[in-house]
Amino acid sequence: MISLDTTTALSLLLSLLVFAAVVVAVFAINRFVEQRKQQSRFKDLVGSAPVASLPQVQAPKASRWMDSLYKLSLPSEGWAESTLRLKFLRAGFRQNEAPRIYYAVKSILVLVVPLLVSVLLILLKPEMPTSKMALYVVLTATLGYYGPDLFLHWRTQSRRDTMQRGLPDLVDLLVVALESGMGLDAAITRVSKELARSHPLLAEEFYLAGLEVRAGAGRMVALKNLALRMNLDDLNGLVTMLNQSERFGTSLGESLRVQSDVMRVKRGQRAEEIAAKIPVKMLFPLIFCIFPAIMVVLIGPGWMQISAAFGFK
Structure with missing residues (x-):
């Protein structure tokens, strides 16, 4: 078991990490709310024009610690002219602060969240083997690394279909x-x-x-x-x-x-293609979920009567 002083130190470290994560989240939400307000003012000026396509007012520069966070995950120089920048545009993120917030959140998910998970495991389950704890931390870091990319891909595909x-x-x-x-x-x-x-x-x-x-x-x-x-x-x-x-x-x-x-x-033709895939998609739920329940309802009473007649227990 860990001593009281160690527990206090870990609790203090956990509190500081949670505070840092909350500050980053509040900063991101504040930037989002400010951009929404700017878009609302543009909408009042131009009437029924689409809001998100209007020119964005230049937002203030992010703080130094925010720059340090997003630079941990930011690709090499020249990324703004690369296909990565095009991915942000296709996902609908045109704001100047979007890459900063995206890579800052990615850095937090890869570095801070696994550290929080490890601290919580040490505090709540000190008897857990080190190998199992390391596995949880690695899985959390992996999800944090690929999660934002999956979200970006999902948002892009959803916009394309719409x-x-x-x-x-x-x-x-x-x-x-x-x-x-x-x-x-x-x-x-x-x-x-x-x-x-x-x-x-x-x-x-x-x-x-x-x-x-x-x-x-x-x-x-x-x-x-x-x-x-x-x-x-x-x-x-x-x-x-x-x-x-x-x-x-x-x-x-x-x-x-x-x-x-x-x-x-x-x-x-695309609608017909989607409709043609429905029977194949319904096959597995029918076999593994619906048919077993129907068989139990149909055969169950008869099997119970046969067992009683032949003396099966």
Whole structure:
């Protein structure tokens, strides 16, 4: 057993670590609340425009200890131009503080949380073998290292699926806007505002593309950046079609109408594919959960009568 002085010292260390974790969490929540307030003020200025796509007010720099935490997990120099930065954009994290908070939390999950687990195990179960305790600590550190990456992947995939379902509706609205006499740039901005309620994520990305065009970027450059952020095969085909239509002078309305029909056919095929997988997914629950219960209900009473008749115990 550990002595009283050791227990007191470990309790004090645990309290300090918990205090540090709480301070980091409060800092992250405070940054999030401030950004929400800034977005709310922008929404009041522009009306029904998508909020998250608006320019962000530059937030104050993180403190030195926050910099030290996130630099423990931050990749090497040049990460902002790498595919890792693109992962943040595809997950919807465009704030300047997002990488700092992400890697600071990752550092805490890898370093602080396993240390807290080890201290708690020492205090609560001092008789536990050292090898088993080390295994728990390593598992906790592993979950802390891969957990944020799994969350980032899940959020990216969820956004892709949500935007994929609304893309045919957006193309239909683009056709209506173009046939009413609007230019493509004005149509993109108008359609993004109209879709802010039904498909907010999709409207946000297209509104951001419209802002790039108005800021001076070329139309094709803005659309290629849009396709890069959304990472959808249908959108890549749409951008290629718009590029070819602008280059060869074909009708944008007709091209978009054909593209919309193709997207709707693909959406129906994806729905049929999901429906075709349902019997296979239901097979294992039926075999291991439902069929045994049915067999017990059907055979149980008869087996009890047969056992009584033959004198089985």
